[in-house]
Amino acid sequence: MNFFTTLFSTLIMSALLVGYSPAAQALPDENEPDQYVLIDIKADKTQVSGGDTVTIGIVKNIYPQWHTYWQNPGDSGTPLEIKWDAPEGFSFGPTLHPIPKIIPYDPLTNYGHEGQTTLIQDLTLPANLPAGPITLNASIDLLVCHEICIPESHIGTLILNGDQAAEPEFIAKAKAKRPIVSDVLATFSEEEGDIVITIPHDNPAQFGDIQNINLLPIEWGLIDNTSTTQVVKTNDGLTLTHKRGDRAISEVPNFPFVVAYTDQDGKRAGLELSVSTSASASAAASLNFIQALFLAVLGGLVLNLMPCVFPVLSMKALSLIQLGDKEEKKARAYGLSYTAGILVSFGLIASILVALKSGGAQIGWGFQLQSPSVIIALAYLVFIIGLNLSGFFEFGGRFGNIGQKFANKSGHGGAFWTGVLATLVATPCTAPFMGGAIGFALTQNAFVSLLVFLGLGFGLALPYLLLCYIPALRHKLPRPGVWMETFRQFLSFPMFITAAWLLWVLTQQASENAIFFALLGMIAIAFGLWMIKRTPKGPVGSLFKKAFLIIAIIGALFPLWHGGGEMKEYHDYSPSTLSSLLKTKDPVFVNMTAAWCITCKVNERIALRTDKTIALFEDKNIQYVKGDWTNKNAEISQYLEKFGRNGVPLYVFYPAPNDQGVRPEPILLPQILTNQIIFETISR
Amino acid sequence: MKSILTLIAAFAFIAFAPSAHAAPQAGDMAPDFTATDSNGVEHKLSDFKGKTVVLEWTNNECPYVVKHYSVGNMQKLQKEATDKGVVWLAIHSSAEGKQGHVTAEQANAIAAEQGANATAHLLDASGDIGRLYDAKTTPHMFVIDAEGKIAYTGAIDSDSSFKSSAIDGATNYVMAAVNALEAGTPIEVASTKPYGCSVKY
Secondary structure: OOHHHHHHHHHHHHHHHHHOOHHHOOOOOOOOOOOOEEEEEEEOOOOOOOOOEEEEEEEEEEOOOOEEEEEEEEOOOOOOEEEEEOOOOOEEOOOEOOOOEEEEEOOEEEEEEOOEEEEEEEEEOOOOOOOOOEEEEEEEEEEEEEOEEEEEEEEEEEEEOOOOOOOHHHHHHHHHOOOEEOOOOOEEEEEOOEEEEEEEOOOOOOOOOOEEEEEEEOOOOOEOOOOOOEEEEOOOEEEEEEEEOOOOHHHOOEEEEEEEEEOOOOOEEEEEEEEEHHHHHHHHHHHHHHHHHHHHHHHHHHHOOOOOOHHHHHHHHHHHHOOOHHHHHHHHHHHHHHHHHHHHHHHHHHHHHHHHHHOOOOOOOOHHHHOHHHHHHHHHHHHHHHHHHOOOOOOOOOOOOOOOOHHHOOHHHHHHHHHHHHHHHHHHHHHHHHHHHHHHHHHOOHHHHHHHHHHHHHHHHHHHHHHHHOHHHHHHOOOOOOHHHHHHHHHHHHHHHHHHHHHHHHHHHOOHHHHHHHHHHHHHHHHHHHHHHOOOOHHHHHHHHHHHHHHHHHHHHHHHOOOOOOOOOOEEOOHHHHHHHHOOOOOEEEEEEOOOOHHHHHHHHHHHOOHHHHHHHHHHOOEEEEEEOOOOOHHHHHHHHHOOOOOOOEEEEEOOOOOOOOOOOOEEEOOOOOHHHHHHHHHO | OHHHHHHHHHHHHHHHOOOOOOOOOOOOEOOOOEEEEOOOOEEEHHHHOOOOEEEEEEOOOOHHHHHHHOOOHHHHHHHHHHHOOOEEEEEEOOOOOOOOOOOHHHHHHHHHHHOOOOOEEEEOOOOHHHHHHOOOEEOOEEEEOOOOEEEEEEOOEOOOOOOHHHOOOOOEHHHHHHHHHHHOOOOOOOEOOOOOEEOOO
């Protein structure tokens, strides 16, 4: 902003400020006052000594029909703000409001006061007071409204030990307009969009004759202010039902409110109390929490029996058999390390989930399974474990074998990593089983979510932990023997089943060639593991081994790499579809392909289904037509012939019509595509 | 086992049960509307899909609106936001005969006088849009993300004072939401109590 615009806007601002001062506000009333509220400060005593407590009354004399606001102003408005200018040691309590009036302003509702209204505030004096009169000034900001709103600033003055008179009766009267603070234990619940509060009575007659009962929360946003409070008087007390507001109840763990009513003498009275929304959500929701925790531990236990987890754990358990009773301490330590491994993994996953969730992502448990790469990686993992169990290969060095003897294990680290591994292989089985309970956990706060996850992990760890801690249980296990090797081999099959299931999951999310590549990847893994065992002779052999291993690794990693997404939408080829698309003004791209055509699939992967091309197609509004020649299709064959081809792939681009509405000749693309070729063809 | 399944189903239900409130809240889809602006142009909210939209309920005579316009704060926010490609719609929901009611000409004159930088001034004398959004105060602010979801609803900033001097020390929730949407980071405060004068329906 340059100097002149600054000057100009400053001038406008000042003009606006003057224009909007309350006095200039155009009101119909000729006798409009300068201010709609007159402030007066009174006190129950004015002759004081050190350590006294003085009750101050902040009196608002409000212009007829106008109103000021309660501490919870309702849908709009703002409560009075007061700042005392007082010497050090003068301590002011909270400002306490009288019972408010409900002021409807369709469709909104406010809570406020009319006429003369007094707020109460306690002042505690320091032990040593200055000599002579003490003048205390309060700067008061308030909003006063009637159809329109006017903010006002006031200064109120209280003089202690001077000539200001004490007005104890006035203060007592003002105090009587306050709700009675009650410590009765109310109950709170949320039902179908309503807040339900039940207040037990002190004696059966307490709520007998009262009328016009309103629930008035002291905090904003908890109820729909415009709705009326439904009241049911029961033998036990008073049940208030009120439509919920927009604000989350969880923001107000302690819900303070006033129940206002007209008593038998026609006087407006009220009770002020608070109810814990979390503790008495207690009655309903904490039960849910315990159920969820129980369910989580139970679910964790069940996980031990899952085909993906059972083999790993049973081999772990059997290795314990070989442990003598003397090694009790060692067993316990291993049990703890293993449990720690599981809990840390679960805690980690839960933290990521909670963090993503609070970041607003719409995810649930099993989110990691939505990525084809993760599915393939898990399939590889269970496949490798299966191969290991079947005896196809043995882990060497730092990795302990799954069925290896306990004594040979490489310390606590081994047990810890077994826990991590158990969690990892358990994840695919967790999703279908625990989705609901975890869904519940994720709707709760982070702490509850984490606890439910840890419960799940604890359940998973429990059987092994018990085995480690209770030697009697270990004695119940069968004696070691040759059968263990047979059993171990048998256990490889559940792992293979899990791998097969994961590949089936993959079919739901990825193309058929992704499955094919994943299977090739598994073969590459098996091949690589097989190669490791061979020790070829001579440098040539070793070179071969290295080359094969590299091929195997690339082959295994290739499926994990994903070349972007899918074309948003495509049209299945038929001559009529194409001709009607050609009548529009959009460019058209035709892709003739087949499932068995490797070139087609490679082209789709590296050039067509890339983010770049997808964006380009969307940007240029290109209509994508796909013809599938996997099975015999005469119409496609005829189309291929038109371009002098008798096979796929075939890529044809029809540019958009020119200004005369004539579509240029179609462009034939090469059989090997790249992003660049597509881009150049389309931009031509 | 059956009871466990029932429990799981119950939890799943809890997890996915729709909320029962009618008033649009942060996270809800912003209700669509069509309105005519002070230049006679029709605007449909859903046409702005792909862009961040700010809704500002306004009433040029309301002291809280004046608080922000008199020192150029609202104009500055409007400029900052629209410079980022945000659509800023100022909505006048005061009914005829009530404070803040404006004709198209008046709306344009006020906007010119204020040096306002809103994308458009929508006339809503019937209060239909205001009621649709349960707009309570002037200013009551909504920030709608590119997908049409309400990213923020509530007060313009953290200080509900009517004094312009309070603006500097306050946290502006609207710009925080707009910037978070631009940066793709989570919105820290998605809902607050709107402060100001009541909307003069």
